[in-house]
Amino acid sequence: MDMSSRDVVIVGGGISGAAAAYELARAGASVTLVEKGALASMASGWTLAGVRQSGRHPAELPLATAAVRRWEHLADELDSDVGYRQEGNLRLARTADEVPAIANLVRGQRVQGLDVTFLDGNRAVRAVAPALAETIVAASYCPSDGHADPVATVRAFAAAARRHGADIRTDTKVTGLDVAGGRVRGVQTAAGAIAADAVVIAAGVHSDELCTLVDLDLPITIRLTGVVQTTPVPPLLRQVLGVANADFAGRQQVDGRLRMSGPIGEWRWPNSDRELGAEDALPSAQSVAAILTRGIAVLPALAQAGVARVWAGLIDMTPDGLPVIERAPEIDGLVIAAGFSGHGFCLGPVTGRIVCELIAHGRSSLPIEAFRRARFTGVEGTAKAELLG
Numbered sequence: 001m002d003m004s005s006r007d008v009v010i011v012g013g014g015i016s017g018a019a020a021a022y023e024l025a026r027a028g029a030s031v032t033l034v035e036k037g038a039l040a041s042m043a044s045g046w047t048l049a050g051v052r053q054s055g056r057h058p059a060e061l062p063l064a065t066a067a068v069r070r071w072e073h074l075a076d077e078l079d080s081d082v083g084y085r086q087e088g089n090l091r092l093a094r095t096a097d098e099v100p101a102i103a104n105l106v107r108g109q110r111v112q113g114l115d116v117t118f119l120d121g122n123r124a125v126r127a128v129a130p131a132l133a134e135t136i137v138a139a140s141y142c143p144s145d146g147h148a149d150p151v152a153t154v155r156a157f158a159a160a161a162r163r164h165g166a167d168i169r170t171d172t173k174v175t176g177l178d179v180a181g182g183r184v185r186g187v188q189t190a191a192g193a194i195a196a197d198a199v200v201i202a203a204g205v206h207s208d209e210l211c212t213l214v215d216l217d218l219p220i221t222i223r224l225t226g227v228v229q230t231t232p233v234p235p236l237l238r239q240v241l242g243v244a245n246a247d248f249a250g251r252q253q254v255d256g257r258l259r260m261s262g263p264i265g266e267w268r269w270p271n272s273d274r275e276l277g278a279e280d281a282l283p284s285a286q287s288v289a290a291i292l293t294r295g296i297a298v299l300p301a302l303a304q305a306g307v308a309r310v311w312a313g314l315i316d317m318t319p320d321g322l323p324v325i326e327r328a329p330e331i332d333g334l335v336i337a338a339g340f341s342g343h344g345f346c347l348g349p350v351t352g353r354i355v356c357e358l359i360a361h362g363r364s365s366l367p368i369e370a371f372r373r374a375r376f377t378g379v380e381g382t383a384k385a386e387l388l389g
């Protein structure tokens with residue numbers, strides 16, 4: 001696609017925005033990515049960074065599968081180590097009561113064509129992951145799932161975008177969108193205006209406020225989950241772990257640290273200007289305790305690890321837990337990629353491609369009808385947030 005006459009501004013330097021910058025820049029567009037903090041300073045840094053197809057909603061599965069195909073070659077494509085390991089995802093049944101949920105998941109996803117198997121009994125589970133507890137009853141196993149280093153991935157996309165000529169501006173906040181005659185004309189930033197004939201809102205939990213600036217409704221409710229990271233420990237676990245009721249997820253990073261998340265709670269902006277202070281989003285002691293207790297129960301060797309860091313991740317939940325990826329029908333040239341509801345990291349490489357296609361041709365080669373914002377008209381409430389790793 002020849003995009004050489006297009007000026008595009010992308011708001012947000014998480015994986016969605018950085019991947020879009022890369023795709024658009026290499027297609028020839030003149031790209032400016034504007035990030036209010038550092039690259040990957042919000043969800044794309046807080047994330048567990050599982051790259052999974054298993055457990056996906058049927059509408060997201062084609063995107064996740066296409067994303068995994070990209071992840072397999074992403075390091076070569078971006079010429080950078082993104083820490084990707086395709087070593088599988090295990091969703092555990094910790095009790096007999098949890099077995100039907102896992103068995104159903106396997107059945108349903110096999111029908112959708114995913115290579116996922118049911119590991120029946122502790123011996124079968126521990127043949128795949130020997131460090132798991134002897135109490136685990138069963139698991140689903142999707143060998144083509146995996147995980148990656150989220151900050152390295154975002155930086156790799158941004159660096160590759162730069163090599164294709166993109167201008168990546170960090171520490172620059174977008175404060176307004178310029179719209180005239182039904183068309184987007186650019187953005188206002190704290191450092192001045194930037195003209196553009198296409199603007200991408202990929203601003204995570206801030207996307208709804210940017211939409212509000214141009215009278216568009218993007219229903220996002222924020223949820224908070226704690227994350228615990230340990231000191232490096234010897235190799236214990238290659239797969240990403242989830243559990244049947246999604247109250248725990250975890251993985252071992254390439255550097256040996258375990259990174260785990262747990263219960264999801266409500267959270268509100270502490271002030272109307274939505275600036276986050278250092279102590280405005282923290283996990284409660286109870287949620288950290290729950291992560292550690294549940295983690296040790298499934299991976300007993302975790303008890304010996306040091307706790308190196310805890311932090312909170314904010315999640316941009318939509319009413320149905322699926323993202324919005326669309327060309328806004330109300331404003332020519334405005335594309336929205338937001339509301340990933342706790343599972344947008346894996347999708348990043350295809351989100352970027354879809355955004356590029358929407359700007360270049362007005363349509364996507366992957367099915368995205370389920371992700372139109374119009375589906376929320378008259379809808380209230382929020383889906384239950386689930387982090388599945």
Ligand SMILES: Cc1cc2nc3c(=O)[nH]c(=O)nc-3n(C[C@H](O)[C@H](O)[C@H](O)COP(=O)(O)OP(=O)(O)OC[C@H]3O[C@@H](n4cnc5c(N)ncnc54)[C@H](O)[C@@H]3O)c2cc1C
Nearest residue numbers: 012014015016036044047048050174204313344345346389
């Ligand atoms: C604890 C946790 C675990 C998760 N686990 C997984 C997982 O295992 N697998 C998975 O696929 N997904 C997971 N997710 C979800 C995934 O991390 C996110 O969906 C994904 O990172 C979203 O990327 P994004 O680029 O859309 O948003 P973000 O990474 O939030 O990026 C948005 C960026 O926009 C910037 N921005 C906002 N407003 C402005 C403005 N006005 N001007 C300029 N810049 C602005 C922000 O600073 C931010 O950097 C998890 C999320 C959390 C929190």
